């Protein structure tokens with residue numbers, strides 16, 4: 001049964017007189033006990049502020065109040081009528097309760113019915129007048145309203161649920177839009193002047209609504225224009241907050257000291273000359289931008305963006321070589337141990353001819369290597385490795401988060417490179433160098449690298465603190481990966497193709513969108529029917545390819561198991577690897593030539609493009625098969641984009657248009673509302689908000705005059721940097 005709680009529909013006295021502000025926990029609001037507190041927690045609502053910023057996803061327009069005799073069939077209408085008769089009827093066959101009322105408005109009568117809301121009898125009383133909002137229908141010659149929203153006429157809260165545009169909210173079990181509407185209406189009356197984050201002059205200049213107006217108009221608009229104005233204000237505020245945070249960070253960093261690393265052209269020429277390939281123009285240009293940055297006396301803060309396989313590692317290696325030559329240390333941090341080891345070998349190969357010592361530091365129980373070049377890799381104890389780092393014997397230390405979390409001390413760390421992890425706050429950097437023996441380096445230079453192409457518009461909105469370098473071309477002679485969209489009917493054919501490839505000694509990836517078939521079986525779940533990794537692994541092994549070795553890898557496996565699996569795959573002990581999106585970043589197994597993606601429409605284009613980049617890493621022709629599970633026109637246009645384009649940037653632009661900014665922000669989403677999320681791609685609004693943020697910051701860098709803004713900036717910075 002639908003549970004509307006015991007909420008009356010109009011006549012409850014409003015709230016107590018207790019003091020209330022935005023930070024007041026919901027359980028202190030009248031009518032919200034522990035039951036609702038728990039339910040609201042599911043919607044991530046914990047405070048008054050969370051409630052007020054729980055924004056409607058849409059509105060229903062019941063603003064037309066009609067007489068029964070003029071009401072038109074099929075239209076959303078509000079009528080005011082007196083209840084002549086009302087009763088509950090049990091329908092045993094269908095196991096439900098029908099509440100049926102006859103209502104009268106002047107001479108005209110109508111029937112009103114509700115399903116499974118027997119408690120309405122407590123509040124909808126005979127001989128009293130009510131507003132009913134719903135769709136008018138004609139049944140058995142009666143004007144009929146089915147499941148309308150009802151509200152007592154002339155009550156204090158009349159006009160909350162009927163006779164107007166009513167907001168529809170994201171709901172959860174036991175928390176209906178009607179309930180939320182009621183509570184928010186009361187809150188808005190009690191909190192008349194919510195504190196402003198935006199400085200007053202900016203509200204005036206940009207002709208924005210005040211916070212109070214915006215909240216009122218977003219929850220209880222009089223018309224569509226109200227909602228637009230309110231959305232603009234809400235989006236502006238959040239983007240302004242992001243921009244202020246990014247700018248503040250940028251300014252803070254530019255005021256820090258870093259060591260200037262001179263560019264040693266001879267060394268670089270020699271290094272480039274000894275590479276087994278010619279650098280692309282993009283690689284030359286971006287390397288130069290980086291080297292120029294590092295010549296300055298304040299820390300570099302640069303993001304190097306380049307498609308999968310565009311050759312970012314060698315650009316990083318050039319910066320490292322130059323840093324080493326100037327007798328400073330570098331650190332390269334990557335998200336996983338598998339990648340750390342891979343980079344270790346790769347950078348070692350690229351810098352073979354330079355005289356550089358490289359250390360690899362990963363998890364707690366892991367082994368450590370160091371390399372005095374000219375000899376072979378040697379395994380050394382962690383203790384020895386750390387000694388070599390602090391003595392300056394190691395020029396480049398590669399590793400996972402262990403680099404900053406463990407008690408690693410450097411001699412004179414001057415360059416930090418992050419692969420596939422874009423943000424790193426001043427604080428984190430300061431933490432790294434606070435362990436420098438050399439005291440003249442305050443903050444190291446920072447280079448972040450990513451293969452997620454970020455559209456230009458979005459780059460400004462979310463990476464406004466970083467300078468951007470783009471690698472826009474791939475090295476010559478790359479074979480195009482043959483990409484096909486395939487359907488259930490093609491499955492047999494695809495599998496026989498896979499069989500032939502494996503028999504030729506090639507390897508295959510199969511990506512599924514979920515881990516376990518038993519999770520999220522709940523009806524209507526986003527993941528219902530989605531192929532699960534475990535299920536698919538079993539099916540392929542038992543039914544399709546009993547003779548091949550099929551491996552499995554997913555995020556819930558322990559690091560050791562993951563590593564073993566990846567090693568086995570690299571060493572060809574596994575022919576087909578069934579995986580979740582964990583293999584998305586940077587895994588390099590050139591012998592893999594086939595990529596099968598199940599439930600392909602569930603991934604973003606940029607992500608699909610990343611998956612595809614796992615194959616096509618050798619001279620052999622590679623293939624990518626996309627199996628969509630459902631096939632809407634939207635799916636079709638997205639998949640077609642993937643078939644026709646091999647350019648990550650243009651795919652990212654399309655992704656942004658089709659799916660919004662969410663995919664680009666990563667998991668945490670910075671706590672943004674959907675409204676702000678949509679607006680991140682609105683370049684005009686972003687620019688206005690940015691200009692306003694610049695004004696604020698220029699006048700008051702420390703935000704001393706804007707304490708609320710300052711505390712919000714601090715909060716956001718923490719989320720951005722995962723501090």
Ligand code: ADP
Nearest residue numbers: 277278279280307308309310311312313314475
């Ligand atoms: P990513 O940008 O995805 O990190 P990598 O740096 O791993 O790409 O480079 C992918 C492969 O391309 C490596 O094997 C690398 O040696 C090779 N490579 C890099 N630059 C060039 C180039 N200019 N010409 C040919 N091959 C290159």
Ligand code: MG
Nearest residue numbers: 312313419586
């Ligand atoms: Mg890489």
